[in-house]
Amino acid sequence: MVVGSVAAIGAGLAAIGAGIGIGQIGKGAVEGIARQPEAANEIRSNMIVAAAFVEAVALFAVVVALLGNG
Amino acid sequence: MSFLRIKTLLVAGFSLIAVLSVTNSFANENANEGVKEAAKKQEGSFNVTETILEHIKDDHSWHLWGDKSIHLPVILKTSKGFEVFSSEKLVDEHHEPVVYKGNFDYKLIEGKTKIVDASGNVDKEASKQLWDLSITKNVASLFVSVFILLVVLLSSAAAYKKTGVKTAPKGLQSFMEPIILFVRDEVAVPNIGAKKAGKYMPFLLTIFFLILTNNFLGLIPFFPGGANVSGNIAFTMTLAVCVFIVVNLSANKSYWEHIFWMPGMHWSMKLFLAPIELIGVFTKPISLMIRLFANITAGHILVLSLICLIFIFKTVFASAIAVPFAVFIGMIELLVAFLQAFIFTMLAAMYIGMATEEHHHEGHAEAAHH
Numbered sequence: 001m002v003v004g005s006v007a008a009i010g011a012g013l014a015a016i017g018a019g020i021g022i023g024q025i026g027k028g029a030v031e032g033i034a035r036q037p038e039a040a041n042e043i044r045s046n047m048i049v050a051a052a053f054v055e056a057v058a059l060f061a062v063v064v065a066l067l068g069n070g
Numbered sequence: 071m072s073f074l075r076i077k078t079l080l081v082a083g084f085s086l087i088a089v090l091s092v093t094n095s096f097a098n099e100n101a102n103e104g105v106k107e108a109a110k111k112q113e114g115s116f117n118v119t120e121t122i123l124e125h126i127k128d129d130h131s132w133h134l135w136g137d138k139s140i141h142l143p144v145i146l147k148t149s150k151g152f153e154v155f156s157s158e159k160l161v162d163e164h165h166e167p168v169v170y171k172g173n174f175d176y177k178l179i180e181g182k183t184k185i186v187d188a189s190g191n192v193d194k195e196a197s198k199q200l201w202d203l204s205i206t207k208n209v210a211s212l213f214v215s216v217f218i219l220l221v222v223l224l225s226s227a228a229a230y231k232k233t234g235v236k237t238a239p240k241g242l243q244s245f246m247e248p249i250i251l252f253v254r255d256e257v258a259v260p261n262i263g264a265k266k267a268g269k270y271m272p273f274l275l276t277i278f279f280l281i282l283t284n285n286f287l288g289l290i291p292f293f294p295g296g297a298n299v300s301g302n303i304a305f306t307m308t309l310a311v312c313v314f315i316v317v318n319l320s321a322n323k324s325y326w327e328h329i330f331w332m333p334g335m336h337w338s339m340k341l342f343l344a345p346i347e348l349i350g351v352f353t354k355p356i357s358l359m360i361r362l363f364a365n366i367t368a369g370h371i372l373v374l375s376l377i378c379l380i381f382i383f384k385t386v387f388a389s390a391i392a393v394p395f396a397v398f399i400g401m402i403e404l405l406v407a408f409l410q411a412f413i414f415t416m417l418a419a420m421y422i423g424m425a426t427e428e429h430h431h432e433g434h435a436e437a438a439h440h
Contacts, residue, residue: 045256045416052413056357059364 007065014061021054116381122374126298126367127181129207130157134293142210146183147201148173157204174200208305211297215283222246223279253278253415261419262426270422273316277309278415285366285407289400300410301366303359310359313418318351321425328429354421358414365410369403 029047033040132140141158150173159170160178167178174185174196183204185196205213226243233240239247258267258274284305287295299305327333329347332340376399379392 048409049413049416052361052409052417055365056361059368060360062368063360063364 011062011065014058014065017061018054018058021057022051025050025054116378116384118375118378118382121378121381122371125374126301126370128297128302129181130160130178130204132207132210132293133296140210142205142207144176144183145203145205146172146176147203148185148196149199150174207297208299208302211287211295211299212284212305214294215280215287215299218287219279219283250275257412257416257419261416261423263423266426270316270320270419273312274415274419277312277418278411281309281362281414282408282411285411286404288366288370289403289407298367298370300362301370303363306359306363309362309414310355313358313421314352314355316418317354317421317425320422322428324429325425325427354417358417362410362414365406369399369406372399373403 025047029043032043036043130142130144132142134140141156144155144157144160146153153172155170155172160167160176160183162168169186169190170176174193175187176183177186177190178184179186179192183200183202185193185200187193222242223246226239226246229240229243238244253275254267254271257278258271262270281300284300288298288300290296329351330344332343332347335343373396376392376396380386380388382388
């Protein structure tokens with residue numbers, strides 16, 4: 001029971017971290033596109049790659065939480 | 071511009087319809103199974119974790135509808151040679167594992183085939199000799215995706231052979247051409263460079279289409295799809311190992327120099343950086359492996375847990391919330407299915423680009439250092 005709750009807290013913390021990270025990336029990308037609409041495509045693909053890196057860290061945490069739970 | 075917008079709208083509309091039909095039938099199918107399970111263990115409460123894990127893990131049978139399913143062949147290699155039998159013989163009518171007497175006595179222990187002795191205990195010595203080469207649900211699904219890929223890609227390749235590249239593409243060819251050009255112009259060329267990109271295009275296109283097809287097949291909840299292939303860590307590991315081999319075999323001298331003896335640094339810093347860079351060689355493919363596995367598995371778990379809400383609350387009215395949310399997540403999953411194929415290919419191309427890059431700044435760095 002305790003293990004499950006700790007895993008849930010861990011997953012939640014990872015979600016907070018990833019949320020902040022992806023929020024920053026989205027903010028930066030939207031600002032960049034607003035300033036330079038002609039570079040939108042390039043900014044978007046770079047944003048997706050950066051978001052994938054951040055997301056991966058959160059998903060590592062999810063995997064760890066799952067393993068810890070089972 | 072306006073034409074582009076209409077096209078985007080059309081694509082969005084079609085995907086909405088596709089997702090609606092797909093996710094609804096998914097809900098129905100799931101509901102049937104859930105009801106059956108609930109009936110089976112009436113007094114026991116509904117176990118969410120067990121139900122979800124049962125749906126995302128590999129299996130010896132492929133569920134069709136109701137109580138119909140395909141029993142896939144079990145292929146075992148033991149010390150007495152090969153043995154093939156239907157997986158139907160490993161379970162009874164209540165899907166509980168039973169002992170099958172072949173060359174040895176086989177039984178499924180936690181989803182894995184093991185050799186058991188007369189009293190039903192696992193024979194560890196004999197089980198070590200056991201190689202399970204069964205065609206499981208994932209393997210069968212992989213065959214399906216390979217078949218689809220061969221039909222689609224070989225037919226469009228044949229069209230190019232017949233008419234050449236000068237004429238306008240037709241049929242499937244015109245569907246495939248923009249995707250292949252996308253991989254070349256957005257993924258391969260910017261990361262590897264126009265000169266060397268051609269050499270790696272076959273590899274990049276192979277991993278891109280293989281991941282894409284398996285991701286989409288995984289989102290189809292009924293027969294030809296439904297297996298969680300790209301959410302299987304063995305599958306993603308195989309892909310990551312392929313990337314690892316290609317990257318390291320195509321690496322040039324300056325790549326290895328940057329790993330073991332970083333130019334332009336003090337020697338103590340070089341010693342400090344070498345082990346870190348060496349670890350980086352291995353963490354890159356490992357992160358590729360875990361990213362794809364975790365993204366796809368997390369998506370499946372999300373949809374399944376939303377559907378499971380209906381059985382947790384034990385009322386059909388929960389579906390008013392659960393089904394629209396599952397549709398919403400399903401649409402996001404369509405995006406993720408494409409995005410993960412793109413990211414995997416993109417990062418593979420990036421690593422290849424890093425490994426084959428020609429460095430011209432060594433002279434400047436050395437000059438700055440002295």
